Amino acid sequence: MPYDKTLDIEVFKEVKEFEGTRITVGVFSYNGGEKKMQIGRENQDSTNEWRFSKLGRMTKDEVQAVVPVMMKAVESM
Numbered sequence: 001m002p003y004d005k006t007l008d009i010e011v012f013k014e015v016k017e018f019e020g021t022r023i024t025v026g027v028f029s030y031n032g033g034e035k036k037m038q039i040g041r042e043n044q045d046s047t048n049e050w051r052f053s054k055l056g057r058m059t060k061d062e063v064q065a066v067v068p069v070m071m072k073a074v075e076s077m
Contacts, residue, residue: 008031021044027040
């Protein structure tokens with residue numbers, strides 16, 4: 001069965017912005033299934049458009065900002 005965006009319910013979402021990048025923490029439930037956390041990164045390109053990027057490693061500042069958001073997200077799971 002192919003992915004259907006209409007079945008993907010956003011339970012929680014918060015974005016933390018940094019210089020030229022932002023990290024999004026979200027909790028989603030697909031088709032009434034188990035709630036799962038998703039963490040993603042977007043970087044600004046030369047035209048200031050946001051582009052998806054592999055999250056990979058995070059700086060200390062990013063971790064300190066994102067961990068409290070993750071804890072809030074866990075409460076919605």
